[in-house]
Amino acid sequence: MENITPSWCYRQATRLVVERPVAGECGRPRKAYQTLTNGVADTLSCPLKEYIDKLDSYNITSSLEWYRGCDPIVDENDRYTYLPDGKLNIGLVESTNNFYTCTLTFSLGGRIGSVSETIEAFVSRKYCMTPRVNQPANEIIKEQMGSNFYKLCRVFVPCVGEPSVDIVWLVRDEFILNTDPADRVYTSEQRKEAQTVPEEGVWLERVLTISELREEDFHINYTCRAYSAKGFPGSYFTLLPADPNDILPIGSVLGGVTVLFIVSVSIYYLFKVDIVLWFRSMFPILYTNTDLDGKLYDAYVAYAQPRAVGFSTEVEEFVLHTLPQVLEKACGYKLFIAGRDCMPGMAVVDSVEENIQASRRLLLLYTASTFIRSSISNNNNNISKSSDSRDNSESKTSDRSSNMSFDGSEEVYPDSRQQLECLEAMHRTLLEESLKVILVEMEEITPAQLALFPESMRHLRNKQGAVCWWKNPSMKQRWRTCMRTKEDEEKGGQDTQPSASISPSSRFWKEMRYSMPVRGKRALYPEKTALLNL
Numbered sequence: 001m002e003n004i005t006p007s008w009c010y011r012q013a014t015r016l017v018v019e020r021p022v023a024g025e026c027g028r029p030r031k032a033y034q035t036l037t038n039g040v041a042d043t044l045s046c047p048l049k050e051y052i053d054k055l056d057s058y059n060i061t062s063s064l065e066w067y068r069g070c071d072p073i074v075d076e077n078d079r080y081t082y083l084p085d086g087k088l089n090i091g092l093v094e095s096t097n098n099f100y101t102c103t104l105t106f107s108l109g110g111r112i113g114s115v116s117e118t119i120e121a122f123v124s125r126k127y128c129m130t131p132r133v134n135q136p137a138n139e140i141i142k143e144q145m146g147s148n149f150y151k152l153c154r155v156f157v158p159c160v161g162e163p164s165v166d167i168v169w170l171v172r173d174e175f176i177l178n179t180d181p182a183d184r185v186y187t188s189e190q191r192k193e194a195q196t197v198p199e200e201g202v203w204l205e206r207v208l209t210i211s212e213l214r215e216e217d218f219h220i221n222y223t224c225r226a227y228s229a230k231g232f233p234g235s236y237f238t239l240l241p242a243d244p245n246d247i248l249p250i251g252s253v254l255g256g257v258t259v260l261f262i263v264s265v266s267i268y269y270l271f272k273v274d275i276v277l278w279f280r281s282m283f284p285i286l287y288t289n290t291d292l293d294g295k296l297y298d299a300y301v302a303y304a305q306p307r308a309v310g311f312s313t314e315v316e317e318f319v320l321h322t323l324p325q326v327l328e329k330a331c332g333y334k335l336f337i338a339g340r341d342c343m344p345g346m347a348v349v350d351s352v353e354e355n356i357q358a359s360r361r362l363l364l365l366y367t368a369s370t371f372i373r374s375s376i377s378n379n380n381n382n383i384s385k386s387s388d389s390r391d392n393s394e395s396k397t398s399d400r401s402s403n404m405s406f407d408g409s410e411e412v413y414p415d416s417r418q419q420l421e422c423l424e425a426m427h428r429t430l431l432e433e434s435l436k437v438i439l440v441e442m443e444e445i446t447p448a449q450l451a452l453f454p455e456s457m458r459h460l461r462n463k464q465g466a467v468c469w470w471k472n473p474s475m476k477q478r479w480r481t482c483m484r485t486k487e488d489e490e491k492g493g494q495d496t497q498p499s500a501s502i503s504p505s506s507r508f509w510k511e512m513r514y515s516m517p518v519r520g521k522r523a524l525y526p527e528k529t530a531l532l533n534l
Contacts, residue, residue: 026070027118037127046086046102126161131226153224300359310370439466
């Protein structure tokens with residue numbers, strides 16, 4: 001065949017091979033070979049794709065038709081679908097091999113022509129479907145600047161046999177192929193793991209590692225992509241700086257507040273008396289002036305009188321000398337002390353009731369022998385009989401002073417004043433709750449001695465405690481009050497340095513002042529004052 005142009009003459013030789021059709025078969029004798037996967041959807045590609053593209057480039061109309069053996073395949077019928085680019089999709093591949101023919105029909109120069117190619121499709125049980133990227137999941141991840149970062153690329157490939165799939169990480173459309181841990185950004189080797197249920201296939205994994213996150217690593221996408229003959233699926237994540245960590249400062253603040261609260265409670269528990277006394281002295285305006293409440297005394301002092309059961313000369317010395325010296329002279333309180341403040345000729349019952357009524361507190365001083373009785377009663381019901389006694393005090397004065405004890409047993413005190421003082425104290429404290437009793441324990445009480453106390457006394461002691469004189473440091477050397485020592489007498493009767501036992505700043509006297517009424521400066525309302533004076 002010759003091709004002549006104005007300047008040149010070409011001669012081209014073309015070999016024409018004519019093959020006769022095989023008897024009993026449709027399609028061309030010479031066939032192309034393609035593989036289909038058994039039991040899944042798969043595609044065939046027509047070998048005439050190059051001719052189709054050539055005709056399209058010349059805008060020549062053409063059409064493609066597929067045959068299975070000798071039977072034409074109708075588009076979108078049964079399991080078959082025509083796809084662009086000369087492909088045929090088979091929805092479910094059967095296990096038998098088949099011949100498929102694609103015929104290209106076109107019109108050229110008014111004449112209709114056609115060309116065909118036949119494909120012998122071998123069905124294989126081994127198959128590899130389109131990979132599915134499980135991680136990352138097109139997500140946003142926030143991390144702290146400077147921290148280590150790891151992210152897993154995890155891809156599942158449905159397949160039977162060994163898949164020909166590679167997964168890689170990309171950043172800014174560049175492959176991250178480095179696997180050296182010495183570098184700041186690297187990936188691990190690809191790992192795979194077979195799976196049979198619930199779906200047969202292979203898991204492929206590759207880890208992206210950034211040993212130290214920098215500013216340049218943020219606000220960009222990191223893509224994991226799988227490369228296979230079935231496609232190139234991919235998924236990405238976007239790395240952003242982490243939000244400010246509010247948990248740490250909030251936790252620090254809460255922890256600090258908790259520690260401060262515990263320390264404050266501990267300090268208050270250990271120094272409660274000192275704190276309250278300081279607050280009273282610094283802010284007396286916050287407390288009501290007790291001078292306007294109609295009471296004459298700040299405290300009524302009850303103790304065992306001379307010739308009474310449990311009488312002690314040390315206690316009497318404490319009451320008549322130490323108490324007035326500290327509470328009255330140093331602290332400004334006003335005390336009622338029997339034997340010192342009693343009106344001459346006044347009946348004992350009237351004196352006890354009127355003066356306790358006129359007092360804001362009652363100081364009950366006792367030792368281990370104060371409540372020892374001549375006989376121990378089996379029934380220590382200390383409230384019921386004392387209540388009845390008080391209700392009938394005016395009419396049965398002689399009976400009350402002769403044969404009634406404040407715990408309901410036989411007579412405990414041969415002294416009527418001491419008996420009445422205890423009765424009034426327990427009645428007003430435990431029943432009426434109109435009077436606060438301050439228990440002053442002059443010597444240490446053992447459990448055996450405490451068991452001999454009246455039930456009401458034990459109950460009150462357990463409920464509110466007692467101010468213990470015997471815990472005073474000066475008592476560790478001798479049990480005494482502010483009496484002078486022999487050394488003082490040898491110095492001509494002059495006092496040495498003030499004893500800790502009479503110092504208002506000692507622990508004992510601080511507890512006494514804490515329990516005593518608050519000497520405030522805030523005035524009461526006139527209406528309230530008038531009611532108190534009734």
